[in-house]
Amino acid sequence: MSIFDASGHEQVVFCHDPESGLRAIIAVYSTALGPALGGTRFYPYASEEEALTDVLHLSEGMAYKNAIAGLDHGGGKAVIWGDPGVDKTEALLRAYGRFVESLGGRYVTACDVGTYVEDMDHVARETRHVSGRSPESGGAGDSSILTAFGVFQAMRAAAQHRWGAVDLAGRTVGVAGLGKVGRHLIPHLLEAGADVVACDVDPAAIGRTAANHPQVRLVADADELIASGIHIYAPCAMGGVLNESTLKTLDAEIVCGAANNQLAEPEVAVELERAGVLYCPDYVVNSGGVIQVADEYDGAFDFKRAERRTLGIFATTARILERAKGEGTTPVAAANAIAEERIAAVGRLQRLR
Template sequence: MSIFDATGHEQVVFCHDPDTGLRAIIAVYSTALGPALGGTRFYPYASEEEALTDVLHLSEGMAYKNAIAGLDHGGGKAVIWGDPVADKSEALLRSYGRFVESLGGRYVTACDVGTYVEDMDHVARETRHVSGRSPESGGAGDSSILTAFGVFQAMRAAAQHRWGAVDLAGRTVGVAGLGKVGRHLLPHLVEAGAEVVACDVNDAAIRWTQEQFPQVRLVADADELIAAGIHVYAPCALGGVLNETALKTLDAEIVCGAANNQLASPEVAAELDRAGILYCPDYVVNSGGVIQVADEYDGAFDFKRAERRTAGIFETTGRILDRAKGEGTTPVAAADALAEERMAAVGRLQRMRLFR
């Protein structure tokens, strides 16, 4: 893979510390809007090539997510190659923190798949450029609460666009995945009067849902979920779930969920549009989490302030859907255009040299 020719990234850093077993890649896609912000994924990739492909793709996506969320941050991401259960250690995380610090603030890290607030506490002992720490260490803690709140705001905006009202009462919402975000989405939906159908592969998550929300109808898997007569499909677990097979049975009018990279391929966006299914771009819908970590990094964290900013996902989603309709394009194309316009307009200010 030719990184220079194929990616458009500003910087890709390979981090290796044999003593701790650290093998990590930090990718900075853009700093046009400010320091690149994006989480650290700890995952047992099959190969170095797979790890590199993932971090390049994820860091580019973070640039668009941060831009559309109105943050003064560019896009970046990091991956640690290994098994988070077997390979993670304080020494490895602190070693990784030193590599983050060596970038001098060009990259700000946070949690992602395989990393948690406790891990960021270790990283923070070696670098200032970290967010998503535990409340005990002065951080904001779990970002999934605001992520779920943002998903609900996007869902309300999609309902207004499709049905003329934000009200979800009487609508059937299918939630695929009852993990960090999915379980926090349930109370918003139940309180709004929606009928909820859900599934998860984890037995503990199923038992928790049965105990906490007995009114939620549980089905065996995602295949049964998308064929269950739902109005809104909310993928909140794995990516790539919107593929040709799923489109054959999906009868929802709206897709609006927290999972990253929901489209199996870029072409699926157009197929959803042709099928009359309103798709809310995932990086817009799930941006509540990055809004929280940005609030923590940019100053003393204030939950109410971050919540108000996350509520803006309602307006942003509506603007994207209106633009897509007005221009006869897909919501994905409309969201990408808005993000690129902001990166270009605000990024140009970086060329105006300031003398201090």
């Protein structure tokens, strides 16, 4: 997408507050299903153009994620251009909150890369249109527990599709990234009887896993992990990990993980299909997080209700994989089609209300 092509978006707002140094862009891709929901990324972009490209891309992705998760939310996202370690202050976050408030609820913000629950607590002092706050401030807190639960449900659906049973006992799952999501995913896998191989670049994450789950086999890096005879690959760290190079060494029959934007290029989805690898679209697999965030925003947060909704990721994944098989297309194409159909059908009803 060209940086000047925001024609698919409903609204793009440039925010500047000289006093606090805030420079942010809020992009509302669509409100067809409801208020646009998506996190705020705080990142030291090289240029404003790079920040704009990112926010346009991310907000469009949120429209698909929210639609397929069955939420009454459209897609939006925001970026704050700066170094969170240096530039993040209460004044800046509150100035940002006032910009969110100025949109009158068309955009609802939450955490993303570089922003945390305590940041949303500051934002919440200026706007109601925020989620992902700390439990101390009445929020739901960290969303990674339900994200990991959703990844596990998607994995079970993929196992049923590929092997005819949801059972993961005796399967080897490779988890790359033992951060907030990866660490919560491992107990689900072990409880299901899977063998787990894992890696992380952070020695502290490795040490924590070795102490808590000595049965997990730890390997040096993701390259070793994907070539170590795994049945399922669960990328739970950075994006772009599925590329031409990994395709050559990937052992797994299923890829199902939490990381956002796993495909280095959209064409990799087709390459995976050709190679006989069942790729579960990342934005479906990791939607437990946004389901939690929506539950917090839409009413008093209820963990059990959000958990029940996250359980729905099993059926959604199964439906996507079946449709892809039936239509001879990739799971990504099938997921996109289902999301677009819901936006077109339900969005029309929403406008009549």
